[in-house]
Amino acid sequence: MSEILDYPSRLTDKHSRKFETFSYLxxxxxxxxxxxxxxxxxxxWNPxxxxxxxDEASGAYWYMWKLPMFGETDVDKILSEAQLxxxxxxxHHVRLVGYDNYRQSQGASMVIYRAPGFE
Known part of the structure; x- marks a missing residue:
């Protein structure tokens, strides 16, 4: 079995902070x-x-860009909004969220654009 390592992410080092699973990739x-x-x-799901x-990315509050795109199925339109x-x-960091109507929760959430200096 491989050794499990501690990831050196600390609140005091803003460049080491992680937001979700994809942040480690x-x-x-x-x-x-x-x-x-x-x-x-x-x-x-509704994107x-x-x-x-x-500096606020580890908090619970993120600004919503417009309203969720209820019922939107055009991938290019969703990507265009994310780019805009x-x-x-x-x-700012920008994240994509997929809201699951059935479970009344987020089915997916990932940072897709990181602020300069956080790549």
Whole structure:
């Protein structure tokens, strides 16, 4: 069995902070982000885009970019909204959320654009 290591993430080191499972992986490519959006749509979840300042990213409150895209199934439109949010909030982290109507919870949540200096 391999050794389990402590990940050196600390609140005092903002560059080491992690937000969710995907934060421990290399940054997603545009194609990988597209596949995540396709997965959210295929599950029938409602996509939403949120953003926040890097110093506030570990908190529970993120700003909602417009309203959740209830019933939206056009992957290109969802990606376009995410890009628009990123373009208008370049100093913020931007995350994609998939709301599961059946379970009344988030089915997916991942940071898709990181603020400069946090790549």
């Amino acid at each position: 290399p940054r997603m490519t545009a194609e990988q982000i597209r596949r995540q959006v396709e997965y959210i749509v295929s599950r029938g 939403a885009i949120e953003h926040t300042e890097p 949010c990123h373009n208008q909030n370049q100093a």
